[in-house]
Amino acid sequence: MSHTLFIADLHLCEEEPAITAGFLAFLRRDARQADALYILGDLFEAWIGDDDPNPLHAKVAAALDELRLAGVPCYFIHGNRDFLLGQRFAKSCGMRLLPEAQRLELYGRPLLIMHGDTLCTDDEGYQRFRRKVHQRWLQKLFLSLPLSLRQRIAQKMRAGSKQANSSKTMAIMDVNNEAVTYTMSRYQVQCLIHGHTHRPAVHTLTVNGLPAERVVLGAWHTEGSMIRVTSSGTELIAFPL
Template sequence: MPHTLFIADLHLSDGRPDITHAFLEFMRDEAPGADALYVLGDLFEFWVGDDEPVELNRQVAAAFRTCSEGGTPVYYIHGNRDFMIGRRFAAEAGMTLLPEHHVIDLYGEPVLIMHGDTLCTDDAGYQRYRRITRWRWLQWLFLCLPLRKRLDIADGIRGKSAQSKQGKNITIMDVNRQEVARQMRKAGVKRLIHGHTHRPAMHDFILDGQPVQRLVLGDWYTQGSVLRIGPDHAELQSRELEENR
């Protein structure tokens, strides 16, 4: 049966081999049967440059390339943790990098896909941080630093991010409904798919008198989360992690 797969927010790292195992199993057993695979950001816990010689990165690239060479194209939208993934890694992985907001033709229906952090406009502090870290010249300077220095900076940023979240009202870290409506109107779509919030759900609502839908991908911290969409169905599915089997 024709279907397309969407995943996001795996936050792969050497510290969570159970997630890596589940991902590689998914890439081996499920992804090859899909019409396409879309990864909507935060595949990795962090990314300091395509030149980092880590075995995990090579494993992921090989899994993507095997999938794409087997006939299932792989598309990637950057997340807030791995927005530095560049053309070198994309070429190694055989995947196509997409803009942060992108409309795809999904079985005859235009669908807007994104990571989802741009929808969280109530979190003003994060949005300022996001704008700064997307400055091209700043990214260029960062990539000019020695690898060890970049890793130290990434560790510091993750620590500050964790502290910042502890002091925030959880509601401001979710999407802003007005921004959701604005982006869907701008794209001219009735369906939006995103991740980032770690709150998997299928939201049906009315926009400008028309029924529309927002599909939210889940994270992979306690279980895998996969969105499977076909010509006449959409289903959020879970995958058990190795340590829970």
Template sequence: MATLFVADIHLSVQEPAITAGFLHFLRRQAAHADALYILGDLFEAWIGDDDPAPLHDEIAAALNALAQRGVPCFFIHGNRDFLLGKDFARACGMTLLPEERLLTLYDRPILILHGDTLCTDDLAYQRYRRRVNQRWLQRLFLALPLKWRLRIAGRMRADSQRANGAKSQTIMDVSPQAVVATLERYQAQWMIHGHTHRPAIHTLDIRGGSAHRAVLGAWHHQGSMVRVTRDSVELIEFPYN
């Protein structure tokens, strides 16, 4: 058996092929797993659990069906869906996790996270992240009418795209020092994350030995997962169907 990890699916009504691919993945691959971990950015944007979008109901039903089959599903918030709340998680039958979680899978210590907290060289993004993760600001935003939230979210996405277009790729990637410090803090052998959309498995030196970092790919054109078994950790990319 295996435990599966995905991130950066970026589901939206504008990308029906990605939705179809993710639903196919849940039925054909995740249904046979020990567990599924979604490491953030399941959705392109999330403006509140009260958004009545049919896509949300479709995904909730599919994840709930997975849970009913006995496959537990866990979720770590990403930078796109950090407002995803307990009501939607309950509808999905999935468990919300903190931004970092140390697992022990098949006797292997694995640290999981979305990955944006590792991009410490991007000072502007880290300032933005601290601001939008203030609980009082989130409560204020969620109290606004839905149409206002849609307008604000659209403007924020446009601003983010413009800002990222002016940044170097190096700044938007993880900081090696942050990766090493985080692994050493948890004394983890492996780290799995998404966010950067740069799928790869890296080996690095940490205090006391070596460690590995598996980076999940985004689902823009194909699926991407990390498959962990007792014998291996694999990064696998696959077609939507």
């Protein structure tokens, strides 16, 4: 059956080779059978610029480009960890960059895809930080710095983020229900797919007086997580790495 796959929150890094190996196997196995693959952010644990010579990046780019050559298009929405990933790297992967929210028509059904961090409106501190780092002038300034300095800044920012999150409740770091219904209503969809929260689940809700669903991808830690969309509906699937 024709289907499209969605993944998010792999947080690939050199320190977690098993996850990278699992992802490469996923590209060779599951993704090859799909009509398309959508990566909804945080493919990498951190991204400090397309000029980073990290061998992991070249390995991932080559595998994604092989998927393209096999006839499966790949699309990418930035996450909060890899929002600086640019056209240069995307071109090397053969994948297309999408805006932070994208409405799709799949198998006769409209749906909305996002990373999901913009829905966590109760986390006001994070939203202020996000608005700041998404300023184009600041991004250009950061990317103009020497690579070694960018690495040190990124390490400090990750440490600061980890410390800040340790004092926040899980509820604050989850999506805001009003933000969800407002966003789905704005894009006129009854299905929303996102990641970011690392809480895989299928949530039922009501949008514009009609039944709707919010399907959340899991992070790739001890197992992989994907969503398969077909003409029959949406399925959240966990699988071994």
